[in-house]
Amino acid sequence: MSTPKTLSPEEQRRLLASLRAEIARVSDEQVTEGRPRHLANRLTQTELDKSQIRNLENLAYTTDKISDITDLLKKLIGRDTRGKRWAKDGIGLEVIGALESLRGEADKIAANQLDADLPRRVHLELCREFVKHLAAEFLYQKKENQP
């Protein structure tokens, strides 16, 4: 994560450490609150397989845009003409909603910083954390549900 040029190296180091700590805190809260677990549980009731969830996770970790993640989900919803995967019972839209709702936390974490793009980059990090939890829960529950 790049930092504003006006900060001294020491200030940059402190800012990065504090951002990492805040992102880790929110990430742990995501698990405690159980939203990824709940959504993963619903995803296991669709015809989605592991590779499709891993594709989402891979994209989240390689892109520099939140919109790439939500665009992928929108395309997958659009392509699901039988309504048995991402479009089933609005699950894809709920995942998009969950990712977008992380913006508020990101804004709080990155408040009062000089870098105007920082809230967006923190939001992206929180989305990555959320998708990571979602994928882990999905894989775990899928395994648990196997006969």
Add this chain to the structure above:
Amino acid sequence: MSQQFAMRGRVAAWSDRAQKSATGLAERFRDLLGRRIGNAQLSGLNNIAHAAVSFEQVKDYVAHQGKKAENAGRFDVKEYWDEVGNALLGLEEEAWKLANEAGLSVPPKGSKPKEIREKLDWLYLWLGKEYVQHFVAHSLMLTRP
């Protein structure tokens, strides 16, 4: 290439902001989607945007789609493509602003459009691809029965 590398972060931030506008445009025409505008046309737009080597090619494709709709008397569809064309045209101004903010050497405002286009076509096309990706993704979602 180095210019593109320098612009990467700025374009990413711009693209995340532009998603809202692209989504809004798709929503405005949601009644046409899946009925008058099919997946084939949306995929066509996406493919052209990603394969084009100049921004003019994308604008020409959109203008051509509008012309075809007009000739067929499908004026609602013509309006759709006209609005997509207007949105793409607006990206040229956005690209100029972004390039200026990044301190790239760009012809000043008031320069000949051709001169500006020659310098910034790569950025027009980049923003165009991003915008079309958002627009098509949201439209595809709306076309689902």
